[in-house]
Amino acid sequence: TLDLTRRRTPCFAKFSEMEEMVNMEAEINEVQPLLLSVTLGSTLQFYFIGKKCEILQDMNRHLEAILKEKRDLRKRLIKHRCHESLPIEATFHKCIVELLTEAVTFIEKLESHLQSVRSIPQIPHMMNNMDMTLSKTEMLMIELEELTEQILKWEELQKEVYSN
Numbered sequence: 001t002l003d004l005t006r007r008r009t010p011c012f013a014k015f016s017e018m019e020e021m022v023n024m025e026a027e028i029n030e031v032q033p034l035l036l037s038v039t040l041g042s043t044l045q046f047y048f049i050g051k052k053c054e055i056l057q058d059m060n061r062h063l064e065a066i067l068k069e070k071r072d073l074r075k076r077l078i079k080h081r082c083h084e085s086l087p088i089e090a091t092f093h094k095c096i097v098e099l100l101t102e103a104v105t106f107i108e109k110l111e112s113h114l115q116s117v118r119s120i121p122q123i124p125h126m127m128n129n130m131d132m133t134l135s136k137t138e139m140l141m142i143e144l145e146e147l148t149e150q151i152l153k154w155e156e157l158q159k160e161v162y163s164n
Contacts, residue, residue, distance in 0.1 A: 088096060119126075
């Protein structure tokens with residue numbers, strides 16, 4: 001009967017409401033950092049996806065431009081050019097022929113000139129090799145002279161032995 005007649009005092013009711021509010025705030029405070037990190041992560045992910053998308057679009061525009069240029073070049077190369085050249089007056093025909101022969105000669109000599117230019121960085125190494133070869137040759141010459149002197153002495157000794 002005491003339980004049935006018991007009245008709730010406003011003090012304790014207010015206390016339980018306050019306790020519920022504190023518990024709810026604690027739950028919110030626990031969930032809020034997780035929600036913030038998820039929001040931040042998704043925002044950064046969208047930002048980087050946007051950047052990658054921009055880069056891919058730039059690359060796509062570049063490749064489309066290259067393909068368009070390639071198509072234009074291919075069309076120009078396939079197109080016959082024989083009737084599109086400027087006519088050359090007869091007085092200049094001789095000059096054109098001379099110019100073409102000089103151009104052919106230049107192209108023929110160009111490879112040898114390019115080879116000479118390519119060999120310039122190798123010149124110090126080649127000079128060192130030549131110096132070493134020269135010193136070896138000099139050593140061989142000295143040895144050859146010594147051998148020649150020994151052969152001549154031996155020949156003289158042989159003559160003396162046969163003459164005696």
